[in-house]
Ligand SMILES: Cc1cc2nc3c(=O)[nH]c(=O)nc-3n(C[C@H](O)[C@H](O)[C@H](O)COP(=O)(O)OP(=O)(O)OC[C@H]3O[C@@H](n4cnc5c(N)ncnc54)[C@H](O)[C@@H]3O)c2cc1C
Ligand code: FES
């Protein structure tokens with residue numbers, strides 16, 4: 001009576017990062033890392049995955065929960081929770097204001113104290129708010145195993161539906177991105193019928209750097225371009241780069257370029273047509289929001 | 298009847314953990330796959346912790362764990378080892394009502410009451426951090442708590458009244474009989 005899980009499982013709680021890596025090296029695929037567990041616990045509950053043994057990463061929080069600036073990078077420990085992001089300097093830096101957008105709309109207050117940054121990209125799910133934003137900051141994922149460190153650009157980290165570029169003996173230890181220039185900012189929009197507690201029909205994040213009124217650099221990421229994981233709209237980006245920041249150019253970009261690289265799906269939540277339409281409108285809004293932020297001193 | 302693992306076919310190990318629930322220490326044997334909510338409800342009898350959805354969507358099961366608001370349906374019990382847990386039963390000392398509970402009674406905020414323990418804990422968590430929340434802040438703090446009876450209007454009224462009590466220094470009330 002005291003479990004609701006169809007498949008029962010064991011748990012191992014390592015006392016250090018080294019021990020965790022050793023367990024992964026020895027037992028590999030038969031152990032499933034669990035950070036906040038807000039995704040894993042539900043997959044187990046629903047019987048979507050069958051796990052033999054959970055590797056509880058929570059004891060490693062003292063080592064892997066941090067947000068720091070170092071060597072020109074912003075480095076975020078994999079076990080940093082959304083609540084910790086919310087309390088950090090990151091959300092007050094206008095260049096990274098996109099994180100503010102992410103946090104406000106992220107799940108529910110009580111899930112934010114469990115949900116981690118590493119877990120968010122670890123799900124490999126398209127509707128990963130943090131992952132979509134991090135794509136626009138050209139983030140890299142730091143993976144650690146007993147064999148050493150491996151650094152993978154986030155855009156090469158997603159491989160398929162719930163498939164990520166992680167070997168069974170590796171842990172995600174950090175996500176990092178180069179400090180953005182002062183003339184830049186970010187924005188994130190998740191569109192759903194309500195503000196909080198939603199998955200979103202469409203997710204969009206934008207990074208914008210302006211030189212006067214010219215788009216010096218721009219990166220736009222969506223929950224999906226066509227494949228079932230977050231990706232950047234690179235053709236749309238290169239169309240906009242170097243052009244003047246004007247509604248006319250943005251309209252051209254989303255009407256003439258975006259549809260050539262985006263193919264949306266229809267499901268019970270929304271039609272492909274509606275999703276494409278939303279993608280266009282939200283892309284414009286995200287760019288305008290980022291511009292507004294750059295200009296606010 | 299308590300679950301007796303020695304009579305079970307279940308070969309998963311028993312792990313002894315210590316939980317401090319509402320100020321009292323409990324040593325309890327748990328299975329690796331057991332959730333905190335199961336241990337609180339079925340092994341320790343804190344049935345004020347409700348399971349609405351079991352998947353982090355309704356807030357009926359929230360407890361404070363070392364001061365943080367967490368859904369006990371998504372936390373493995375072993376992970377709560379050594380932690381301080383507050384459930385609705387621990388809001389006020391025996392025979393007293395906490396300001397949040399008093400405010401709920403004064404405003405007739407609940408109908409069936411199933412969502413109440415979660416709301417009460419979420420409001421306490423909010424008031425611990427911010428005793429003077431705006432209506433927007435109350436709504437945001439309670440945005441993950443669902444009320445099947447749709448009593449939201451009064452739940453927000455109750456949260457406001459509770460914050461007034463707390464600001465007046467009135468934390469505990471005698472239970473009227
Ligand atoms: C009700 C509800 C609402 C939600 N709302 C949102 C939302 O608004 N936005 C959003 O983006 N997501 C949302 N989610 C999904 C989920 O909460 C997030 O993706 C969260 O960030 C996952 O983090 P976690 O630490 O809980 O991951 P976990 O569940 O612990 O792990 C997720 C995956 O990553 C792997 N993993 C985790 N950490 C590591 C690591 N360090 N090394 C290697 N592998 C690792 C795990 O093995 C697992 O496969 C929601 C979930 C629920 C239940
Ligand atoms: S039972 Fe835990 S959130 Fe619903």
Ligand code: FES
Nearest residue numbers: 408410444445446
């Ligand atoms: S009063 Fe019935 S669920 Fe809230």
